[in-house]
Amino acid sequence: MTMVNAFDPNMLSALDAEDIALIEHRTKVLGPAYRLFYEQPLHLVRGEGVWLYDNKGNAYLDAYNNVASVGHSHPKVVEAITRQLSILNTHTRYLHEGVVAYADRLLGSMPDALGHMMFTCTGSEANDLALRIARSFTGRQGVIVTNRAYHGVTEAVSEISPALGEFVERGPRVRLIPAPDTHRVPRDEQGVQLARDLAVAIAAMRRDGIEPAAFVVDTIFSSDGLYVDPPGFLKPAVELIRAEGGLFIADEVQPGFARTGDTFWGFQRHGVVPDMVSLGKPMGNGFPVAGLALRPELVEEFGSKARYFNTFGGSPVACAAGMAVLDVIEQEGLQENARTIGDLLRKGLSEVTAGRSDVAEVRGAGLFLAVECIDGDNANPRLASHVVNHLRQNGVLISAIGPGANILKIRPPLVLGRGEAQRFVEAVRAAFIAY
Numbered sequence: 001m002t003m004v005n006a007f008d009p010n011m012l013s014a015l016d017a018e019d020i021a022l023i024e025h026r027t028k029v030l031g032p033a034y035r036l037f038y039e040q041p042l043h044l045v046r047g048e049g050v051w052l053y054d055n056k057g058n059a060y061l062d063a064y065n066n067v068a069s070v071g072h073s074h075p076k077v078v079e080a081i082t083r084q085l086s087i088l089n090t091h092t093r094y095l096h097e098g099v100v101a102y103a104d105r106l107l108g109s110m111p112d113a114l115g116h117m118m119f120t121c122t123g124s125e126a127n128d129l130a131l132r133i134a135r136s137f138t139g140r141q142g143v144i145v146t147n148r149a150y151h152g153v154t155e156a157v158s159e160i161s162p163a164l165g166e167f168v169e170r171g172p173r174v175r176l177i178p179a180p181d182t183h184r185v186p187r188d189e190q191g192v193q194l195a196r197d198l199a200v201a202i203a204a205m206r207r208d209g210i211e212p213a214a215f216v217v218d219t220i221f222s223s224d225g226l227y228v229d230p231p232g233f234l235k236p237a238v239e240l241i242r243a244e245g246g247l248f249i250a251d252e253v254q255p256g257f258a259r260t261g262d263t264f265w266g267f268q269r270h271g272v273v274p275d276m277v278s279l280g281k282p283m284g285n286g287f288p289v290a291g292l293a294l295r296p297e298l299v300e301e302f303g304s305k306a307r308y309f310n311t312f313g314g315s316p317v318a319c320a321a322g323m324a325v326l327d328v329i330e331q332e333g334l335q336e337n338a339r340t341i342g343d344l345l346r347k348g349l350s351e352v353t354a355g356r357s358d359v360a361e362v363r364g365a366g367l368f369l370a371v372e373c374i375d376g377d378n379a380n381p382r383l384a385s386h387v388v389n390h391l392r393q394n395g396v397l398i399s400a401i402g403p404g405a406n407i408l409k410i411r412p413p414l415v416l417g418r419g420e421a422q423r424f425v426e427a428v429r430a431a432f433i434a435y
Contacts (some may be wrong), residue, residue, distance in 0.1 A: 007036035018055070019043055037399070038392045047072025050413050050420055052397070061396045063412040063424055066368075069257055069282030070328040071415040077285045080324035081317055089317045092119070093309065102319040105326060107293060109264050111273045115296040119314030121288045123253040123280025124152025129292050129308070130276045131156050131214070134247050136302045140213035142205045144198060144241075146179040148403050150223040151216060151251055151278075160216060163223040173210055175201040179224030180233065183360045183372060191233035198237045202244055214275075215241040215248055219266030220255035225402035226363060226370035226409070228260070234270035247298070248272070253280035253290075254368070258329050258414060261339030261366025269365065284321035285328075288312070334414040338366035341421050345369055345410070348425035352432060358383055367416060370401070371408040371428075379404025383435060390431035396424060 009027075012020055022043065023036070042060065046053040049071040052060045062072070070077065084098070092099055103117035120126045135141055143160050145151065150163035158168050162176055170176070177197040180190050202212050215237065221227040238248045255266025256279055263269050267277065275298060280290040291313070302308075312318065329335060346362060346369055353359040353371060358380055360372040373380040373387070384400045387408060391398055401409045412424075 007038060007041045011039060015040065037397075039389045040392070042392070042397075049074075050416050059395060060392075061412075061420060061424060061427075063410050063416075064397045064399050065413060066254065066259065066411050067281045068286050068413050069259075070285050070325055070332070070334060071413045072286075074285055074324075074328060074415075076328055077287070077321060077324040080320045081287055084317045084320035087316075089315050091309070091311050092314045096316050098316045098319040098323070099314045102314075102323050105323065106279075106291070110277065110293055113273050113295055114277060114293045116294050116299060117291055118294070118299070118308060119289070119291045119318070120310050121290060121312050121318075122152070123251070123278060123290045124154045124157055125310070125313070126253075126278040126280055126290045126292045127151045127157045127160075127216070127249075127251060128154045130216075130249050130278055130294075131160075132306075133276065133292075133294065133298055133302050134214040134249065136306070137298045138211075138213045138246065140211040140246070141173040142175065142202075142210040142212040142214075142246075143173060144175045144177060144201050144205070144212060144215045144246075146217065146221060146224050147176040148179060148224040149176075149216070149218060151218070172208060173205075175205050177201045179221050180227035181225075182227055182229065182363060183374075187230055190227075190230065191236045194233065195236035195240050198240055202241075202246075212241065212244055212246040214246050216251060217249070218251040218254055219270065220260065220365065220368060222254040222368070222409070222411075223401055225372065225407045226368065228269070228363060228365040228368075231269045232271050234267070235272055238270075238272045238274075247275040249276045249278065250274035251278050253278060253282075254411075255365075257282040257325070258335035258338055259366055259368050259411075261335060261342050264335060283325060284318060285325050287318060287321035289318035289322050329414070332415070337416070338414050341416050341418065342366040342369065344418065344421050345425065348421070349410075349428060352425060352429045356432070364410070367412055367414055369410040371410070372402070373406045373408065379406035381405040384408055386435050387428065387431040390434055391427055394427055394430065396427045 043055045044052050045055050050062050052062050145160045148163050150161045151157045159171050185193050250267040258264050276294040278292050283289045349362045360374045362371050373383040384406045399409045401407050
């Protein structure tokens with residue numbers, strides 16, 4: 001996976017002795033596959049709301065983290081986890097009201113056709129389970145995803161996660177299609193183009209004797225570069241995969257739980273009802289809980305023959321964490337906050353980048369935004385890296401995405417306030433001026 005903001009181990013000597021020692025020990029015990037963010041890695045010790053604090057007491061405005069979706073260490077979530085953990089934590093083979101109440105509440109936020117919830121610990125597991133069920137129900141093997149998608153790290157879903165890099169092989173039953181591209185494809189042609197590319201992939205798959213089981217989409221296309229408009233452009237592709245006998249799986253790990261502001265789930269922006277919806281990171285505000293909502297008929301045969309069990313998925317503590325997150329989103333008006341503060345950020349970033357030939361577009365929905373850095377018709381990862389690291393040096397955290405590692409990824413916790421948003425915009429302004 002390309003990381004425009006990755007730490008370069010050759011720069012180790014620029015750090016202080018304490019961090020050098022920790023990095024060296026970390027490398028020794030964790031091995032070479034892990035990565036650190038930023039040219040100068042952060043040594044974090046505490047988080048609160050939209051702020052993170054390092055070991056020297058420096059504060060950083062977190063404009064990147066959707067895991068702590070309702071803010072780092074939110075007291076209501078911490079209290080719910082602590083209270084339930086002090087009483088009982090076990091698995092779903094015993095009766096407990098918590099998992100039933102939580103499933104009811106999640107399903108209540110979705111279309112009526114999605115009638116079952118199944119719980120896991122991670123979004124990777126949720127997508128893995130979705131593939132198992134899709135292949136069982138359809139009797140087919142083929143899966144189609146966009147060409148920079150990320151859907152997880154298990155063996156099955158790493159195969160459909162091209163963002164992990166070329167080392168992870170796709171295999172003959174996976175096909176990639178171009179993601180939407182608002183910079184190069186006219187707005188009103190996005191839906192037609194996506195469906196056309198999907199049709200090409202299905203035809204190529206069939207020439208190899210493989211039938212399509214599912215089209216899997218992160219409904220905000222976050223790893224591809226964040227493509228959200230126009231609302232509804234996903235519908236032709238969804239209609240096509242169903243007409244061809246496959247299922248539509250909406251990966252809501254990134255856009256779900258009020259992130260986009262105008263809707264609670266990303267798929268709702270497109271006026272479609274998925275066959276399955278995978279959920280993850282934001283569900284527990286940092287506590288590992290994830291799940292899969294699905295049409296009951298899809299799992300009827302699978303459930304009667306294979307059954308399903310996850311030791312920690314759906315545990316009383318996991319469900320307490322998830323229920324508390326839903327409480328906070330509702331009680332603190334965080335969906336509306338995502339909409340209004342997101343609009344403020346988008347306008348501010350558009351003003352900061354107006355007239356720059358090296359910025360193609362500011363785009364996004366709610367509190368998930370992107371700024372595409374270009375050099376003529378090419379990606380400009382150098383500018384993106386400069387902005388990411390300039391912000392880090394000045395107490396603001398973001399990242400970068402896209403096949404060219406040139407698209408700034410802005411995804412703060414949903415509790416971001418007006419003053420913090422204004423501080424963020426001014427920090428971005430300073431970073432562009434300094435380039």
